[in-house]
Amino acid sequence: MITPQPISGFPEWLPEEKIVEQRLLEIIRTNFERYGFSPIETSAVERREVLIAKGGNDKEIYGLTRMAAEEGDESKEIALHFDLTVPLARFVAQNYGKLSFPFRRSQIQKVWRGERPQSGRYREFYQCDIDVIGDGELSLFTDAEIPSIIYGIFLAMNIGPFVIRINNRKILQGYLESIGISNDERVHVLRIIDKLERFGVKRVMNELTIKGITEEKAKKLVEFVSLDYTNSEILDMLAEMPLNETFETGTRELKTVIQYMNVLNVPEEYYRICVGIARGLDYYTGTIYETVLVNHPGIGSICSGGRYDDLASYFCERKLPGVGISIGLTRLFPRLVQAGILQIGPATTAPVLVTSLDQTCMEEYLRIATELRKQMINTEVYFESKKLGAQLKYANRKGFALAIIAGSNEFDNQTLKIKNLKTGEEIIVSRNSVTEEVIKQISTLQKHNLWT
């Protein structure tokens, strides 16, 4: 006898939790498709050489070995993917001739990382990615469309106010050039600047000077990345300080992106120009996105991404610029629940339980269920021979909205009872109007947010 136990870092949900996660995944998927992103799914497994081509950290990779593998077995050379970007690059290079460009792909899959699990870090988790990959070039309009997708998704999730932070990497880079920070210093400086929000001005200033940045430069830089004005004020300020070509290009691009975001109806209060965000080091080259929950900044960015110059330089000769975002749903989901932003609901997607007062009426119960299912109403029939009290306890525990109750007398009279388990109300309806009444009651419950 083996006592089953959770495995650290590999989260699992109960049905009532999984139903909520599934709803979020569905919101993400339909919004991705609404903008013409086509789904792909790559195998969970890549060749080891593919995963480490771009410096994938060996420590984070789970290699696969057949338990009874012979020496030299090829399976030793395969490993689980740790993100969906490397697989995308490999997939695009491998299938280049079969894809249409710009290639708009969505990909929602589990990824695995062999990290030491910490709070909120998992070894297995969902990533939900979209990217648009150009063949040689890619229009800047694409960068403007992405925030409108982010906006649509988190609005539909109904998780409270959020802000899409937006920047253009060239602005930050141009500024660094203008105050005389060298390319060698840049990596360190950006890494420190990325932590401004978490560490505060004092610590960041201190760390910058430790890295050999003069106090004057550090002060200028911190002031610049802390610019706190309205979006149009910042755009105006940037336009008035043409420091160098990189800076000007970044400003022009950002302005265009903001202009078309407005056309796409992303409301002003849902985005904010933050000239300090860099998202990692040298990966992104243009537009950069982060998304934070206004009332829960501690959760960190819930959706990030940006523009890059070349997706697949390790796998093919062609230049493939792209822009994309990623939602790490598995990290986000339990935090939304813990923070009370998301409610866990019923352990079933079915609103209706047809109880079985009398096993000899089972044919009738099945007919009622069939009628409801024909109307797309998810319905369960309780088959076990238990007292009504036990059946209703089961119904309440699982969170059904309605229980249908009838025995042979009721079927003789062609009337039966619908018990509303959310309000406690019971009504008697004629056999012929059961479906109609169920539809009505579910619709009322939905209006009052008592059923989704």
Next chain:
Amino acid sequence: MITPQPISGFPEWLPEEKIVEQRLLEIIRTNFERYGFSPIETSAVERREVLIAKGGNDKEIYGLTRMAAEEGDESKEIALHFDLTVPLARFVAQNYGKLSFPFRRSQIQKVWRGERPQSGRYREFYQCDIDVIGDGELSLFTDAEIPSIIYGIFLAMNIGPFVIRINNRKILQGYLESIGISNDERVHVLRIIDKLERFGVKRVMNELTIKGITEEKAKKLVEFVSLDYTNSEILDMLAEMPLNETFETGTRELKTVIQYMNVLNVPEEYYRICVGIARGLDYYTGTIYETVLVNHPGIGSICSGGRYDDLASYFCERKLPGVGISIGLTRLFPRLVQAGILQIGPATTAPVLVTSLDQTCMEEYLRIATELRKQMINTEVYFESKKLGAQLKYANRKGFALAIIAGSNEFDNQTLKIKNLKTGEEIIVSRNSVTEEVIKQISTLQKHNLWT
């Protein structure tokens, strides 16, 4: 530079293929939920001891090792699951107190097996499972409900005529007892009988006698399992040959299952009693299901399952009887395509491409797209600065249904063109009626099976 190549046994689909697979997965999921099955998702990883508890074949299991793992690292003891039944057993034992019984769970996930890949065998594939798990006992009505779910799924998939083969293991077992085949011989005999369809009578007779079964017994057995009559004729015949208690119980159970399948409207031509099917050796103890495509028997069973006495005997003391089925979608899907039963369609789920004749009109293009998206119509805007011909080529290659075409003249006149890419027809509509016209055209295309 690494040249990316497919990994044998790990299938991947192009977007146009993935879209079809996704549609099938969606049909399966919604039908599972229609009958009140609640989704769960277990981690892809189990402890090794859990996977091999019930004699899981070591050779088929992919163990996980962190690439840079230290000696003694726990991750060496974890491995990818090879089916969804062992994880279900572990999950139910682990969460017993938090689940409501009968526990109706659906689970649609990838599984991995380190087998040598052969035609139609994969090392990574989707399984789509439902099971109902009772706590101590489980009503036989559950067994009758399963075929109606199978029927609904394959009808919705529109993959031609199919037959659900149904049996009760006790009938076969009772028959074996009645002709004096011992429990020791049973395993071999069942394994051979399971191959009757593939090998034919002569070879099966031969193999049975090699195993020491007398020719008389072998002949009787082959005759019995080949019974080829209508469902009601077979039920009558079985009822008239009360060989022993096991046989009678099996017959009675089968009769009840068939009776309630009829109540659930599974048409007579979609199921068939086959007293010979056993599905493996000693796992199933009652009702047994297989499903075959009438015109493509070579594909084998596309959905199988049955009733078992005890799900989780290795993980908990409680008796947990269950009944369930599994659809191996990844094996089925390419075969359906190869056989021409399923057509591969567009490489996008969006019916509409808004072309961009004139980059200065981009705001207008985005507004049209926003209007369509508000009506739940998946829409892509072509952003690149290319000639219309190139844009329409892109549209045709990806398989869009409609292209919207307009330049500054058209917007000045408030009229624009909708090109139906399936029929070649072009119409001019007023700017205000674009959405209405698009909805009309999509609906017409759907009626003629030119859009899904």
